Amino acid sequence: MIRTQLTKLALALVLTITSLPLRAQDNFKETFAETNRPASQNIRVTLTDAQDRAATVPITILKGKKEGPVFTILSGVHGYEYPPIIAAQELIQELDTDRLTGTVIIVPIANTASFFSRTPFKNPQDDVNLNRAFPGDASGSITQKIAAMFTTDIIPVSDVLLDIHGGDANEDLLPFVCYYNNEQKPEQTQLARKLSKASGFQYMVTYPYTLKDTDPAHYAFKQAVQDGKTALSIESGKLGNVQKEAVASIKKGVYQMLHKMEMYQTKSSPEKPIELNGQAYVKAETKGVFFSDLKAGDSVKKGDILGHTKDEFGNTLAEIKAPQSGIILYKIGTPPVNVGETVFCIGYNR
Known part of the structure; x- marks a missing residue:
């Protein structure tokens, strides 16, 4: 009798749960639109393509007491680039929403399949490089769907997008900060330059920007530039390992950029960088x-x-x-x- 009652109770609970609408915390747009401040929410957005390949993208949304700019941090586009991923995780734990003005969006691991399979450059699910897939395709393969989600959901609400990379499994790399010299968007480019200079990196690299509006951007932060956003990138770490100094330099760069934007007060001591154009x-x-x-x-x-x-x-x-x-x-x-x-x-x- 007791077993029968428990079975009925369990069945009723399952039916209740399955009849509920999708939780807001599993939907980026709905979660981002919530007005409570300060707030810190971790969500997992799940995507599935026509071949039933699934990807779960972890996203943290940190909202400060006061409204202000939206600063997005993207890491783990290449899942074998570990210092950016570790730095992003530590930032999620450290940033205090009571001290924050505006919103910080952090994607700690954009390409989870690459990360957990230890696969450099490409997503092993469809053999596509996420950092060559932008703007993406909402009806395409799983990597193209991830890129499309960033392009349609996250980039549009961002004022600044910081795309953090490092040396992949086979790359020896000098730490630097970089941005595109987009002369068609002088205001955004000037802010990218100011944030690059404020980051504290010794080397600042400027890339030429020749992309037409109809050209595929391929790269995540180039997509943001094409879409009229301020965007820049940090390169720190090398050879598929976690170097503590690389993690520390990334975090310092982020804190000093947020300080420059008057979003988060911290110690700021940027040195004049060596410019390479x-x-x-x-x-x-x-x-x-x-x-x-x-x-x-x-x-x-x-x-x-x-x-x-x-x-x-x-x-x-x-x-x-x-x-x-x-x-x-x-x-x-x-x-x-x-x-x-x-x-x-x-x-x-x-």
Whole structure:
């Protein structure tokens, strides 16, 4: 008798739960629209494509006591770039909504499938690189749906989008902050420059912006720039590891940007950065085993031998020379190399 009553009670509970509407905390737009302040909410947005591949995107929305700008932090677009992910988690725990003016949106792991499968660059579910998928496609594969959700739901409500990256599994990288020089949007570009200078990073990189309104942006923060937002990116961390100093520099950069926007008061001591407004990408011309004694941050001169590619037996196939004098922003830090891959990126002043 008791077992029968418990069974009926359990069945009634299941029917009640399944008949409830979707919870607001599982829907970004509804959660963001809530007016309670201060507030801190963690949600998981679940997306499914036509092949029944599912993705869950964790998002934190922090609302300060007073209304103000919306500052969005995106990390984990590449799931093997760990320092940005750890920094985002720590920021979620540390930011005090009582001290915050405006709203901070944090996506700690944009590409959870890549993260949990330890897959560099691409989402293993559909073999698509999320940072080449923007603006996305709401009816496309799972990675395209993730990009579309960011493009249609999160970027439009953001005043500033900070896209945080680091050296992936095979990349040795010099920490830097960067933004696009979009001359068509001078106000947004000027703010991106001010925030970059305030971040405290030693190196500030400016990319040319030649994107047309109808061109696919591919990159997350380039999509935000195309959509008329202020957007910039931090690169910190390397070789698929968590370096404490990389996590600390990311967090310092975020705090000082929020301070600059008068959203969060903190100690601010930015140093004048070294500006690099040109980039030379050195591509591998042969498939083989890559060797180089250089590291990210080293200065090179035009014509210097940067490294070699060798065959499986150790025979030299090709020399790799510097096409431009400057400083190595990032390089391949592991031996395998394929034709057309970027083995070095050299930053310089035009």
